[in-house]
Amino acid sequence: LENNLIKLYNQAQVTYNSLKLNAYYITINFNENTLFAKGKIDSSNTLIQKPIFIENGKEYKSETIKYNFKTEKGIITKLLTKEGESYLHGDVVKKEKNKTQYLSKGLYTTCDHDNPHFYIKANKVKFIEGEKIISGPANLIIEDIPTPLLLPFAVFPIINKRSSGVLLPSYGNSAVLGYNLKDLGYYFGINDYIDLKLTSDIFTRGSFRVGAHSNYKKRYKYQGSININFSKTKIGEEYRNDYSINNDFNIKWSHQEDPKLRPKSRFSATVNIASSSYSQNNLYSTDYLQNSLSSNISWNKKWEGKPYNFSLNMRHSQNTLTKQVDLTIPEVNFTTGRLKLTEDSKKATILTNLGVSYSLNSRTILSRPDSLLFDNLNNNIKSGVKHTIPLSTSFSILNHINISPSINYIERWYFRKKTQEWDNNSNEIIVDTTSGFFQVRDFNLSINASTKIYGLLELEKYAFRHVITPSFSLSYHPDFANEKWGIYSTVQSDTIGSENTYSYFNGLIYGVPRVGKYGNISFSLRNNLEMKLKEKENKKIKIIEDFTISGNYNIAADSLNLSPIYLTLRNKISKNLDFQMSTTIDPYKLDENGVKTNEFSIRDGNIGRLTYSNFNLNMKFSNTENANKNKNDFHIPWDINLYYNINYRKPSTEVEIIQSLNFDGEISLTKKWNLKFRSGYDFKNKDFTFTSLDLYRDLHCWEMMFNWIPFGNRKSYNFIIRVKSNILKDLKLEKKKNIFDSNYLSNF
Numbered sequence: 001l002e003n004n005l006i007k008l009y010n011q012a013q014v015t016y017n018s019l020k021l022n023a024y025y026i027t028i029n030f031n032e033n034t035l036f037a038k039g040k041i042d043s044s045n046t047l048i049q050k051p052i053f054i055e056n057g058k059e060y061k062s063e064t065i066k067y068n069f070k071t072e073k074g075i076i077t078k079l080l081t082k083e084g085e086s087y088l089h090g091d092v093v094k095k096e097k098n099k100t101q102y103l104s105k106g107l108y109t110t111c112d113h114d115n116p117h118f119y120i121k122a123n124k125v126k127f128i129e130g131e132k133i134i135s136g137p138a139n140l141i142i143e144d145i146p147t148p149l150l151l152p153f154a155v156f157p158i159i160n161k162r163s164s165g166v167l168l169p170s171y172g173n174s175a176v177l178g179y180n181l182k183d184l185g186y187y188f189g190i191n192d193y194i195d196l197k198l199t200s201d202i203f204t205r206g207s208f209r210v211g212a213h214s215n216y217k218k219r220y221k222y223q224g225s226i227n228i229n230f231s232k233t234k235i236g237e238e239y240r241n242d243y244s245i246n247n248d249f250n251i252k253w254s255h256q257e258d259p260k261l262r263p264k265s266r267f268s269a270t271v272n273i274a275s276s277s278y279s280q281n282n283l284y285s286t287d288y289l290q291n292s293l294s295s296n297i298s299w300n301k302k303w304e305g306k307p308y309n310f311s312l313n314m315r316h317s318q319n320t321l322t323k324q325v326d327l328t329i330p331e332v333n334f335t336t337g338r339l340k341l342t343e344d345s346k347k348a349t350i351l352t353n354l355g356v357s358y359s360l361n362s363r364t365i366l367s368r369p370d371s372l373l374f375d376n377l378n379n380n381i382k383s384g385v386k387h388t389i390p391l392s393t394s395f396s397i398l399n400h401i402n403i404s405p406s407i408n409y410i411e412r413w414y415f416r417k418k419t420q421e422w423d424n425n426s427n428e429i430i431v432d433t434t435s436g437f438f439q440v441r442d443f444n445l446s447i448n449a450s451t452k453i454y455g456l457l458e459l460e461k462y463a464f465r466h467v468i469t470p471s472f473s474l475s476y477h478p479d480f481a482n483e484k485w486g487i488y489s490t491v492q493s494d495t496i497g498s499e500n501t502y503s504y505f506n507g508l509i510y511g512v513p514r515v516g517k518y519g520n521i522s523f524s525l526r527n528n529l530e531m532k533l534k535e536k537e538n539k540k541i542k543i544i545e546d547f548t549i550s551g552n553y554n555i556a557a558d559s560l561n562l563s564p565i566y567l568t569l570r571n572k573i574s575k576n577l578d579f580q581m582s583t584t585i586d587p588y589k590l591d592e593n594g595v596k597t598n599e600f601s602i603r604d605g606n607i608g609r610l611t612y613s614n615f616n617l618n619m620k621f622s623n624t625e626n627a628n629k630n631k632n633d634f635h636i637p638w639d640i641n642l643y644y645n646i647n648y649r650k651p652s653t654e655v656e657i658i659q660s661l662n663f664d665g666e667i668s669l670t671k672k673w674n675l676k677f678r679s680g681y682d683f684k685n686k687d688f689t690f691t692s693l694d695l696y697r698d699l700h701c702w703e704m705m706f707n708w709i710p711f712g713n714r715k716s717y718n719f720i721i722r723v724k725s726n727i728l729k730d731l732k733l734e735k736k737k738n739i740f741d742s743n744y745l746s747n748f
Helices: 624-629
Strands: 005-016 019-029 034-038 052-055 058-061 064-068 073-083 086-095 100-109 118-128 132-135 138-142 145-151 154-157 165-167 170-174 178-188 196-203 208-218 222-235 244-257 265-274 292-302 308-319 324-336 359-369 381-392 395-397 401-423 428-450 453-458 462-477 488-492 499-503 518-533 539-554 565-574 577-586 588-590 596-600 609-622 638-649 656-667 673-682 692-699 702-709 716-723 732-737 745-747
Touching (some): 086 118
Antiparallel strands (some): 005 019, 019 034, 132 154, 138 145, 165 178, 170 745, 324 359, 359 381, 395 401, 401 428, 453 462, 462 518, 488 499, 638 656, 716 732
């Protein structure tokens, strides 16, 4: 008390306003308004209870701290502090009042070890809390070994909010495209709701790409992203035969609304549109295995307390191999739930479950090759409206047989009609298109019957249960080719007076009713067989999960009334092994020319002709669960999936067999090493399918990745070692080679 001095020992702690200090030894001098703290050297010569200085929630670790709590200035030795994802070390630190610190022999890193694996070292560093770190001449040090990377100065922004800045590119050399800079651009941190990133790839032989990517988010309302890329790929020189120029684009948009925003309606969008050669000419694209692109923009609405649903969709689908594009602009759907037409009654009758529903579908579509998509729109665009009204009921007979009769009425509205007429002068059919409003109606009647038959066999140790589910249905509709329906007509087709039947509405969006009277009896017999092990707490084993026999018989056809017989078998042998098999047997014989006749094969003692068979075997093996259970033992977690498929086709006299084996998997060699792979073999083409190998190594604050596609049109490899932290994501070593390169690409 005489000297206004306090000395605290062993886990000492001081709290003063927003300041906290913990250390082995703390001295408080009230005359000088200072604090001094240090740790203790234990018997193993290790410094323990190091000073930890906390001010306004910011923590500093050190060997010694001297601090004036009036001027808020101090001297810190062996500083270690964290700023966001970064760590800052300093031998001697002078702390100023205005959140500024000056470090002697400062180290900047994103490694959280006390002795970091890498760091950027500078003799003089200025640190402004919450804003940035500025250094003079600096050197990159890896594992305490200086590298050739020297910087005249360095600035590390540490602002916790978004900030704008230049995006540093990677560089390389391609034998086909020339020297290049990739992903050069600028990032705009616009605000907390939206950002924008502009990037480009530049090649010295004339190729380039420009792109824009934006993320947006409004909490509790919506979020999404937009990505747009345009590229020009120039290969070869104009005087060479292999010279080509491809202009490509890709547009992606994803938008989701929060379900709480509008519980009864929702807007969403998933757009993926690209030129057919975009993924082939832009190797950084991750969609190079995708041959089809699709988009859907939709709005859905429900009415509270009412069985009404409305949706509005705009769709796009595209095949990059055939270059076919299908646009639906737009599609409107309105449906009602099933409405009961009778009141509930305790006595079940045919009218008890009588109900009706309604659906409306309206579409306008355009289907064309991408190069001719918008040519001659009037003749190529198709539109129509379809109304569907099903009326149905259900009841049971003898409490076991379920009967479900129904009537289905369909009405199509078209706005174009094509009439055909034979021209004797030109000896050809002339097609005349008439615009207007046309109604195409049809209906069908059906009745379904089904039941279940159970069989049980009890033995001493086992029990077997067999469930058979037979079902039959009868469907009927009249011949809508009759001219009284106004859908079909006949036209002379040649000079000798032959006639063909055609529909005024062939090729329109919802089609037309089928020609001919239709009376069809469908049947199926589904089987399920299980075994129960009584000694193992009645454990059940599925011997046959599903075995179904099905077909149909058209009583209205003049010949070939019986359809092929379809057999399907599905079973899960274990949790790691299952298979599926489907077979088609045609009951009719072929003549000497391979044409189907109206004579059954069973007359020759054969059930029929095997025309199709497909077998799939899926095997999934893993020791991940065992590895987790035995954490103290040495186990290597792995997953391997095998997919075997054989397909047999013999529609007539020629046989085609397609056989393939595919596999993929993942092996965690250690906690730090991970290997992923995928491949397969096509036995028909005698070649491997797409094959790739991915190797990953966790290097604590760094990571290593290696991707290798050893053969095929995507033959390439990419090896990269980089810092994990996004702050120093440009600090990397990369080597890669792709189909455009004949030598290595590297950048640092």
